[in-house]
Amino acid sequence: MKYVAGITGIGISLPERVLTNFELEKMVETSDEWITTRTGIKERRIASIDIAASDLSTQAAIEALSMAKIKPEEIDLIIVCTVTPDMMFPATAAIVQNNIGAVNAAGFDLSAGCSGFIYGVTVANQFIKTGLYKNILVIGCDILSRITNFNDRNTCVLFGDGAGAVVISRTEDEGIINQYIKVDGSGGAYLTLPAGGSRTPASFDTMEKGLNYTHMDGAEVFKFAVKAMPDAVNHILENTGLNILDINYLIPHQANIRIIESAVKRLHFPMDRVGISIDKYGNMSSASIPVALYEVYKDKKIKKNDKIVLVGFGAGLTYGALLIKWLI
Numbered sequence: 001m002k003y004v005a006g007i008t009g010i011g012i013s014l015p016e017r018v019l020t021n022f023e024l025e026k027m028v029e030t031s032d033e034w035i036t037t038r039t040g041i042k043e044r045r046i047a048s049i050d051i052a053a054s055d056l057s058t059q060a061a062i063e064a065l066s067m068a069k070i071k072p073e074e075i076d077l078i079i080v081c082t083v084t085p086d087m088m089f090p091a092t093a094a095i096v097q098n099n100i101g102a103v104n105a106a107g108f109d110l111s112a113g114c115s116g117f118i119y120g121v122t123v124a125n126q127f128i129k130t131g132l133y134k135n136i137l138v139i140g141c142d143i144l145s146r147i148t149n150f151n152d153r154n155t156c157v158l159f160g161d162g163a164g165a166v167v168i169s170r171t172e173d174e175g176i177i178n179q180y181i182k183v184d185g186s187g188g189a190y191l192t193l194p195a196g197g198s199r200t201p202a203s204f205d206t207m208e209k210g211l212n213y214t215h216m217d218g219a220e221v222f223k224f225a226v227k228a229m230p231d232a233v234n235h236i237l238e239n240t241g242l243n244i245l246d247i248n249y250l251i252p253h254q255a256n257i258r259i260i261e262s263a264v265k266r267l268h269f270p271m272d273r274v275g276i277s278i279d280k281y282g283n284m285s286s287a288s289i290p291v292a293l294y295e296v297y298k299d300k301k302i303k304k305n306d307k308i309v310l311v312g313f314g315a316g317l318t319y320g321a322l323l324i325k326w327l328i
């Protein structure tokens, strides 16, 4: 028996609080002009202190379940893709499972940086293809403001908070057509959260040195990204025998508009078929791709049976792409 999977529901959750470039001008030595021209970001959302990753994940999941017309007890597995879990354990997936009453589900968190959602959907697809599971929730959620040093202008202008969730179900028509995921650990040092793990546990010393915040060599990550994204998309095209112009819409990870433009140019793909939400939300890590996908769907830029490529890169350094057929 051949089983196939597709996205049957999608939902998002974004904190209400908007942090503008103009507010950041008062916090660090930066300007709206610099942030806009160097990154494409105008504003981002920041979760209030009482909100954790499981809260945004739960809200996004409830909307996705409602669209898919799936009851929580029909969910077999919950994968929360995040680098900002509520805590190291239990997994955020376990908290979401309890919040939504998914009483028959397994659950785990997946750490693949900003490529988390691509990895999560890939994993979910395998569970459906083997016939083991019928309905899986994949959630990309990050509250990057919790691990951002708001005294460091190199990073604090880039990040934001949010969540996006999809229901992946066994479907008649194949919705998740192809995937390609990779990791290149040789570049791992370019994007890290140095302290708080078993190598360098959190301490007063690490707090003083700012090691509990994201550290990034932006230029190195930039160089990696502009090659990795076209590379992943080209693998998908090779795997499926498709031409880039057979793709109706491209949804890239939203880290920097210049990275997106450069990758899209290398692919010879038109910018007016690229999902962009970085101006409103900044880089939300695992949440960026599902949120951008949700918005192009809500804006009616994609329609049933369209072929869509999702592509991302992030800490690891990870990268990957997915080819989906939109079934909703």
Ligand code: UT7
Binding pocket: 029, 030, 031, 034, 035, 038, 039, 114, 153, 154, 157, 191, 216, 217, 218, 219, 221, 222, 225, 255, 256, 283, 285, 313, 314, 315
């Ligand atoms: O999801 C994956 C995670 N991250 C990324 O994908 C980020 C990838 N990298 C990038 O997006 C870009 O490298 C950045 C946006 C981080 C930086 O842009 P850039 O064009 O590579 O700038 P730069 O690092 O080469 O810095 C240029 C100048 C420097 O000043 P000097 O040394 O030339 O005097 C920086 O100190 O811009 C300065 N600068 C800033 N100025 C105003 C850096 N950050 C800021 C800032 N405001 N926020």
